[in-house]
Amino acid sequence: MATTLSLRSAARLAARAAAPRASGPRPAIVRPAVVFQNQIRGYKKAAQPMRDVMTGEIIQMPDIDASLVEVTKTNSPKDKLPPSKLRFGHTFTDHMLTIPWSSSSGWGTPEIKPYAKLELDPSSTVFHYAFCLFEGMKAYRNEDGTVRLFRPDMNMARMNRSASRIALPQFDGKQLEELIKKLVVLDSEWIPKEKGYSLYIRPTLIGTQNALGVNPSSDALLFVICSPVGPYYASGFKPVQLLATTKFVRAAPGGTGGYKLGANYAPGVVPQAEAAKEGYSQNLWLLGEEHALTEVGTMNLFVAFKKPDGSVELVTPPLDDVVLPGVTRDSALQLARAHESGELVIPGLPEKMTVSERKLIMADLVEAEKNGTLLEVFGTGTAAIVSAVDKIGYEGRDINIPTGPDGLGAIAKGILDRITAIQTGEIEHPWSVIANGSKA
Numbered sequence: 001m002a003t004t005l006s007l008r009s010a011a012r013l014a015a016r017a018a019a020p021r022a023s024g025p026r027p028a029i030v031r032p033a034v035v036f037q038n039q040i041r042g043y044k045k046a047a048q049p050m051r052d053v054m055t056g057e058i059i060q061m062p063d064i065d066a067s068l069v070e071v072t073k074t075n076s077p078k079d080k081l082p083p084s085k086l087r088f089g090h091t092f093t094d095h096m097l098t099i100p101w102s103s104s105s106g107w108g109t110p111e112i113k114p115y116a117k118l119e120l121d122p123s124s125t126v127f128h129y130a131f132c133l134f135e136g137m138k139a140y141r142n143e144d145g146t147v148r149l150f151r152p153d154m155n156m157a158r159m160n161r162s163a164s165r166i167a168l169p170q171f172d173g174k175q176l177e178e179l180i181k182k183l184v185v186l187d188s189e190w191i192p193k194e195k196g197y198s199l200y201i202r203p204t205l206i207g208t209q210n211a212l213g214v215n216p217s218s219d220a221l222l223f224v225i226c227s228p229v230g231p232y233y234a235s236g237f238k239p240v241q242l243l244a245t246t247k248f249v250r251a252a253p254g255g256t257g258g259y260k261l262g263a264n265y266a267p268g269v270v271p272q273a274e275a276a277k278e279g280y281s282q283n284l285w286l287l288g289e290e291h292a293l294t295e296v297g298t299m300n301l302f303v304a305f306k307k308p309d310g311s312v313e314l315v316t317p318p319l320d321d322v323v324l325p326g327v328t329r330d331s332a333l334q335l336a337r338a339h340e341s342g343e344l345v346i347p348g349l350p351e352k353m354t355v356s357e358r359k360l361i362m363a364d365l366v367e368a369e370k371n372g373t374l375l376e377v378f379g380t381g382t383a384a385i386v387s388a389v390d391k392i393g394y395e396g397r398d399i400n401i402p403t404g405p406d407g408l409g410a411i412a413k414g415i416l417d418r419i420t421a422i423q424t425g426e427i428e429h430p431w432s433v434i435a436n437g438s439k440a
């Protein structure tokens, strides 16, 4: 025992002496022989850098390791609001997950602990240079107590992609997914059992280096908080009105619009307030001289056109610098393509339908409205799944879009129903991942 301890502290001292320069995450190189050496010495679980046995050089920083999690349960659970009183993003559960990172010691010990304030130095890079990225995902609870996540691997991959864009550390997404499952299961009583309720999960990664300077942050904090949310369409489907915005842009080629960075969102608030003043609920974000359509508010965009041969084309702008790769967008596309190929029949979707990822410009919409071929416009995103659009203000007049008698077009409704059924486990699908085994 004593020998192990002294060996460990010797290794720690050596690690400190040979700490690499604070220059952001190092690529992980796994050398099986070294992994094996460390395992037989009992180092597997120790959160310290892995070194080459011959040269002593650091070859791998500790990644997130879910098996090291320390769980501290709250002694004072909060009162839960009646489900009908929940407002999106205003109530948080009893616990949170935190994982610190530093460039000299890699990812530290994950902790699940009572929800609490963070204590950060005022010089932390997140406060000055927007070293901040986030994810949005949901957990669903069935009557039998099964808790499900929807395509969590997609959120983990996107989070790593965002991290790489602003030089924050990357991590093993599978390990974070395991920790999120643990957190969500611990707080699953917070998900009201009534139909349509879910738990909104907000993984966040911030730069916490205590020094000003626009360079890769030497320290970071990953945290996850959860908020119970009610059904988005509690009082029926409400179509939204968009203002096609030519005065502001959300994202530009070569910029960061395709990444879920905190810095992308504050600048959208004033344009939205201006749209609201004119009676529109969201911005339709355009790009370039041709007024190419990109996204709606903070959702991806879909448009359905009737073709001369009577078939329907469902279009969404392609993924590039200016379009965020939405999980709901990808799911809607995959489902629509399965329907297109006949592999799957989704009720509500037209029998003859083609699916395209292609550029759309405002002139396409203006012309389709004139010809009576503009069938549907809707947004997709985790919060609402789909959101129908019934009006687009553009260059001083309104383009009107049909939304059907119940406020949601047939294609949007078909996709909403199918995704919801998968999320809640009503339809078994590999996208739906059970967080607490199959236990009741």
Ligand SMILES: *Cc1c(COP(=O)(O)O)cnc(C)c1O
Pocket (backbone or CB within 6 Å): 136, 260, 295, 297, 298, 299, 300, 324, 325, 326, 327, 328, 329, 380, 381, 382, 383
């Ligand atoms: C999060 C987000 C979306 C939707 O992504 P989902 O993964 O479907 O929730 C779309 N556009 C923007 C700008 C976003 O931030």
